[in-house]
Amino acid sequence: MICTEAVLADTPFVVRRRVKWGECDPAGVVYTPSFSEYVISTAELFYERLFDGRPQRTKDELGFGTPTRALAFDFRRSLWPDESFDIEVQVEAIGTRTYTLELTARMSEGRDTAFVARLTPICVRRGTRDAINVPASLRNALEQYRRACETHHLANPSHQGQTA
Structure with a gap:
């Protein structure tokens, strides 16, 4: 079996994808x-x-869900079968009931940006789907990740936007 998706790095979080036909x-x-x-x-x-x-x-156990409230794309280049690209995740904003992740896809070879996406989930109570404040456990995890990424980028300024 050929893997078409793999996690490359944790901080920043990077996933490599290969385009399937x-x-x-x-x-x-x-x-x-x-x-x-x-x-x-x-x-x-x-x-x-x-x-x-x-x-x-985990979200079930904690009693919340994160359906998509908004999803926006800025397409920079076409993708073709068998091309590989790396998607890096950054926490752009954390609001009261929503948060925004910025996902930047760069070609594995050449590092050209393929697209930038902004995903904004809204936190809801499981079962009722009523909007709720971002649960403390999620807010803390997002904030910790954002701080870790900032520290990583400060320590590796020449590697911003690149995977290890």
């Missing part, structure tokens, strides 16, 4: 909806790192 149109260009899958899949892996466990199970 089935994610493309007959001309070989990635379908626009496939980009949403790239972002959501990376976010789920990021939550697994934040919670040190299965993200949906």
Whole structure:
């Protein structure tokens, strides 16, 4: 079996993806909806790192969910079958009920930016789907991750935006 997705680094959190033929149109260009899958899949892996466990199970146990409130893309280049790209996650903002993750995808070779996405989940109570404040456990994990990334970038200024 060939892996088409792998975690490369924890701080900053980076996932490498390889474009599969089935994610493309007959001309070989990635379908626009496939980009949403790239972002959501990376976010789920990021939550697994934040919670040190299965993200949906952990959120169930803590009584909240994080459906998407907003998702925006800035496409910089096309992606083609068999190309690899690395998605880096940064915490852009933490609000009262929402937070925003910035996900920057760079080509594994050449490091050109393929796209930048902003994912804004809203925290809801499991079962009722009522909006709630960002749970303390999630807020603390997001803040810790953001501080760790800032420290990493200060210690490695020439490596900003690059994976190890």
